[in-house]
Amino acid sequence: MDHLDALESQSIYVLREAFNKFDKLMMLWSLGKDSNVMVWLARKAFFGHVPFPVVHVDTEKKFPEMYAFRERYAREWGLNLIVDFCPPIEEMDPTLPPAARSAARKTYGLKNLVAKHGFTAIIAGIRRDEEGTRAKERVFSPRGENAEWDVRDQPPEFWDQYKTDFAPGTHLRIHPLLHWTELDVWRYVKRERIPLVDLYFAKSGKRYRSLGDQDITHPVASNAATIDEIIAELETTKVPERAGRAMDHEAEDSFERLRAAGYM
């Protein structure tokens, strides 16, 4: 087994654990590279099927290319797609910096959707290497009654035995890509030929390294127009992946505050 095989096998194990343990299970699909890899892994784990709903929490501010991508592949991959919308920004915590406040809409959109459908487990495509607080995550990570994350008292997690029991009213976040890196994702996309939105590929010296809402996501300077060029770029770059995500950089703890409140 090579490195990618080992990552794939571990993720499949996690997805199968989640599917076995939870009836009210769903997968978040943000339309970005990581969540496409995650849907792909689910199809591998379940032999061509995705046996739970795939949910897009829509801010209605995504790039048009992303919406087109969603419609096409939901159909081609036979996904049980649920789209739900986020509350307006006026309802968000006004003490948050502007971009974080905008991102918080997604937290509340997700909370409403979870309540509406009674989901008890949410599969999300976050990775440890993306950002400091995500580095501390568990694979099966409990959330409180208000979806809050208690980073100070996380459950033990060892020997691939996960927390699968939880109190009524709380839910679990399941992170099958937690152990992947950005480079791993790109190498896997290449090996498996997984389709992606073409905003990731450079046009006129700029490309998106991470995709969020149009108003709070900025392209980075790059000439990498193919997967191979992106891989070569990432092998040498020291620019962090989320450099183009405004909400991470407004204040040193803004992303942490978002996550503690239930952001992905």
Next chain:
Amino acid sequence: MANAAQHLKITIVGHVDHGKSTLVGRLIYESGSLPDGKYEAIKAMSQRRGMPFEWAFLMDALQAERDQGITIDTTQIRFRTRLRPYVIIDAPGHKEFLKNMVTGAAASDAALLVVDAREGVQEQSRRHGYLLHLLGISQVAVVINKMDLVDYDRKRFDQVASEITQYLCDIGITPSEIVPISAHAGDAIARRTDRMPWYRGATVIETLDRFRLPPDAVDLPLRLPVQDVYKFDDRRIVAGRIESGRLKVGDRLLFSPVNKTARIASIEGWSVRSQPTEAAAGQSVGITLDEHIFVERGQIASHEDRPPVETNVFRARLFWLGHKPLAAGSRYKMKLATAEHQVEVQSVDRVIDVTDLSSRPSQSVARNGVAEITMRARSMLALDEFQRNHRTGRFVLVEGYDIVGGGIVSMEGYPDQRRSLTVKSQNIPNVESQITTEARWRANGHKSGILWLTGLSGAGKTTLAQELERQLFRKGMHVYVLDGDNIRHGLSADLGFSPDDRAENIRRVGEVAALFARAGVVVITAFISPYRSDRDHVRSTAPELFHEIHVKADLAECERRDPKGLYKKARAGQIPDFTGISAPYEPPVSAELVIDTGARDVEGCVADLVEYVGRQFALS
């Protein structure tokens, strides 16, 4: 998984404030793995807060951590040396966060244990060392940190080094290197400095590069714990991850503990160029079978010739994370591979003090404690000894919603019950005798059955059996004693005294006793028969004829009597697996009769037995 670019996962453990986070920060910086601007950003942040720059800040992206000054959770950081990439799992040293340390360390291939040169070996240094051993992490190196604060004194280094080496050797860990460093000043991290000219050993980075990648589990016997069974379409796919060994299409698989077999018809795959025909350890697979046998999550598939152990009782070395102490008699949900079972703590055998490795008897294990316990399950389990297979030889306990402990399995003193469960000669019809047992009873003038005497060596089984036989014979009854003398020399002459052999001996005695009883004889057996499972098995072969009689005397009394001088030899270590001393005795839970030989003399005890036989064996 041999691959040049394979990551090595290392964990850094040690007592609180001995400098783990500083070391990690320094390692990342010196290996050139920091993202641009990170070092400067954190320096600026420190200045803004009016604090001196600390290397540990590099990792502590969380506000709460900086405020408290301790790492509150496991963090994973990547860096690479010229040799290969690493994932560092930074585990906290604070006592309260042992669960995080376990979380981090359990996922590692190797460990660095950090010890402060000034403070020397502290409680958490020992506890973490012990847990590494318990978690099965065999590659450990020590770094003696803060050498700058002891003036790079070689004598101090030697002192601390010998102290920690002694402790680790006592628990079975041989440190690969002991490196004097200053994480703060940067000595012996990436290069040796002239501040410690006396040190010519490996740097921390060289030490890391000398660790080996984990060995493949493909050469161990096949273990495929069933994770799920899918019926999304016309295929019935058994899904799971191969934990060890390999399999191929056509192999006959044995599913334990149900002991059903079937052949692999196919290995399924999605988005693969061609259907695979074989698979090996580490792969998450799906297979179809040639026969529709009962398969469900929790079973372990193996090849028939090297199956896992089957048992409902086992020993474990355990670390406890629960707020409520673990106590004898408590019940928990146990997760082992993909199986879940209800288990009860039969006994807490000893609680280990990790600071001096002494142990003491106790009825309970407190939070963050380590102990040896005996567990009993309501149902039959399939498992391996941890020594033989890590992945199917370890488990976690769940109480309420939480994982509260982890343990590793030992079968020391207990037999594999597979043999007594598995009927090898199938397809042999039961030949019904023309003469019923009841007809024999009428001819003999009394009922028949098995009087199964069980108890410690020296409790008085043989004495009582022989006297009872004499008295019943005089009353004209058909009676016979089976004991070690007439069984061990003939029927079981091929067996020794290991747990497996003892279990097999008892199985044979049980079968013979059942034949005697069906032939109309009152059979008295006099065997220690220490395992409840063995006695229960005999009972199940002839439930209507079986009478379990506990010949009771406490260990001290038996040892005082010591009629054959065996206890003396056992205490001297000359007899291994001696019941009561180095092997367990499990008293009956619901014996038909208890004879307390400590409280009554032989005459009185035999009178009780004769009275019992008179009541139970008379024809109505």
